[in-house]
Amino acid sequence: MRMTLISRAAASAAALAALAAPHTAAADAKCGPEALGVARTVEIDTTGGPGFGFEHYKAHDFLQPKEVIFTFDDGPLPSHTRTILKALAEHCTRATFFPVGKLAVGYPEVLREVAAGGHTIGAHTFNHIDLGKAGADKAKDEIERGFSAVARGAGGGTAPFFRYPFLRDSKDSLAHLGGRNIAIFSTDIDSFDFKVQNPDNIVKTVMSKLEKRGKGMVLMHDIQPATAKALPGLLKELKAKGYKVVHMRPKDQVKTLAEFDALIEKDVKGLPAAGQEKPTSSVVKTIPSN
Numbered sequence: 001m002r003m004t005l006i007s008r009a010a011a012s013a014a015a016l017a018a019l020a021a022p023h024t025a026a027a028d029a030k031c032g033p034e035a036l037g038v039a040r041t042v043e044i045d046t047t048g049g050p051g052f053g054f055e056h057y058k059a060h061d062f063l064q065p066k067e068v069i070f071t072f073d074d075g076p077l078p079s080h081t082r083t084i085l086k087a088l089a090e091h092c093t094r095a096t097f098f099p100v101g102k103l104a105v106g107y108p109e110v111l112r113e114v115a116a117g118g119h120t121i122g123a124h125t126f127n128h129i130d131l132g133k134a135g136a137d138k139a140k141d142e143i144e145r146g147f148s149a150v151a152r153g154a155g156g157g158t159a160p161f162f163r164y165p166f167l168r169d170s171k172d173s174l175a176h177l178g179g180r181n182i183a184i185f186s187t188d189i190d191s192f193d194f195k196v197q198n199p200d201n202i203v204k205t206v207m208s209k210l211e212k213r214g215k216g217m218v219l220m221h222d223i224q225p226a227t228a229k230a231l232p233g234l235l236k237e238l239k240a241k242g243y244k245v246v247h248m249r250p251k252d253q254v255k256t257l258a259e260f261d262a263l264i265e266k267d268v269k270g271l272p273a274a275g276q277e278k279p280t281s282s283v284v285k286t287i288p289s290n
Ligand SMILES: [Zn+2]
Pocket: 073, 074, 124, 128, 164, 165, 166
């Protein structure tokens, strides 16, 4: 997962270039009427740890008919996450990502590209373990190390938004998240993209579930090659059928805990965060041959 210092620096240069050209209103101007765009942005007050997604938590039904929210779990992985970012950018639309902590510290440059695209970044534990089976201390450790790792990878500005791996919660971890004012996201529409494994069938699965339900928060995975391939077709189909994208943003950024930030720093053993490396030209230099 960890690249060499030289290739990391090169990747970081690309991430910096992306940061230098953020997703602005001017960039949106390239999107014509055929693009999905963002119809509505909602700000979520995470005080008390509200739950969203009707598969598990039914307290807040804020979507109107034909409204859809995109969510992507388990990344970042350079190739597939970038393909997904490109498809979303081509429609000037936005999503929420729930990255895995260990990948976030492994590929900080990719996570910074997600942030630069105007997307919201939550967290999805550090090791992607089943918290339904974990004890209270283990669950707290996985949740908090996940948030610290994602914040380090993204360079800050991440959301107090959490999704359970396998959508399996536990009483203790729910209480912990509530006390930390972290919102919990299940899903309305599970694409089962990791099982479907075929781009056309992923589009069909999501569209048929959406048509049946009329609206919803869709769960997909930005580490799945078939999802990356399916997304352009899915976005086109959603536009053709009159769906509108809702983007979620947090009222406040997540406040990570210092002890877990320190654990992450120890774990990465001084590996620099994206954007902090020296430029490649200062690391690798061609020297005169004679
Ligand atoms: Zn997951």
